[in-house]
Amino acid sequence: MLRRITSLLCLSLAGWHAQAQTVLDPALIERVRQLAETAARATAPPGTRVAVETGQLDPRLRLAPCQQVQPYLPPGMAAWGRSRIGLRCTDGVARWNVTLPVRVAVYGRAVVASGPLPAGVNLSQEHLALADIDIAAEPGAVFTDPAQLIGRTLARPLGAADALRAPALKSRQWFAAGETVQVLAVGPGFSVASEAQALSAGIEGQDVRVRFDSGRIAAGRAVGERRVELPL
Template identity: 40%
Template sequence: MPDPFCTPRSGARGAGWMGLLLAFVCLGSPARASEAQALEQAARDWIQPALAAALPTGGAAPLRTEVDVGSLDSRLRLAPCDKVEPFMPPGSRLWGRSRIGLRCVEGARRWNVYLPVTVKAFGPAWVLKRAVGAGATLTQEDAELAEVDWAAHRAGVLGTPERWVGMETAFALTPGQALREHMVRPMKAFEAGAQVRVMGGGEGFRISATGQALTAGLVGQNARVRLPGGKVVNGLVQPDQTVELPL
């Protein structure tokens, strides 16, 4: 005899979230293989909109996703529940190997269960053509575009050359690796205590002065410089080892 809790009420199959979540809760009940497949497909339909909203941008083309939804333990026998809410466990997201939590918030007995999910996101990324040593400065010739799984690692992909050309490698890299955020760091233009040239200007004029760096200068980041008169200024470090002041 069908479980009355798991039997859809009139119109429940198209009821969206609640219909899907009730289906999840009923995975512990005996079900035909075709019904289990339908539930897994419903899970994919729920996950895809959430995933689309969370996908990173900045690559050469939109990412193509693949989602593998696991199953709840067939031995589970969950108490009936009037309202089930999905949630992402702390520190997790729909990216790579993950899981979705389901909890009963209105029922005689509260419970939490987890559904395993694997997300892959394929798209073009910059992949190294040759080995690069630690501390080397990357150039455009070091990498080429290739399709990779962006979700294969938690670190974000550096989708455009502007984000990695001229940067230093944080450690030795090997051919075939997709360039990601943890692999590079800004190039150091000068050390704290060095004498540096400070530049600034506006429409029709340009000024320059020499000062002492109070902080190390990383290209593309701000550095503090003390000018001869004692004034301390903040400016953007340039690749030519100068500091550009906003005026």
């Protein structure tokens, strides 16, 4: 009986010790927060405020004791919104590598809907307002000047105080197929302007093919009213 009790006690202590490895040192949490904040500030617009909330490691993890843990931002991981910071053991009984969830908020002034707006509405000044929001809460660029949105059409409905983000707007058609367009060929340190005929409609931000007077056909991107940019 004594042997059984001792065994159970040892197992309990071992389980407690393994679980304790998922509780991170406050100093390490602060390093994680500073790393996430620095990464966010590198791309945040001027005048914005960054706030970082750290989550917890998966309680099912069983990490070996480690004397030195290095936090890092994994390649390709977003610096805004819901993301993860890597934690790498560089000095311990066993080398391990895990990620810790973080939420990075970037507060700034942006254009929002002044009230509920249905899809298809043609935006006017009365539909728009300015407010301090978390611009990292959702994907898509925000706007800081209401004048940029006057005349644009909503692709989906918005609630009151929802941010006006690029994905919520219908793409504009800059020109129709058959129209003559200005083509700007851009290369390292130079640019050349010429005219061509559009072979399809020029939708904002989408690729379009054009034909030059010589008969050569090239693909560029519709960037403005009867304007195409052709990277070289």
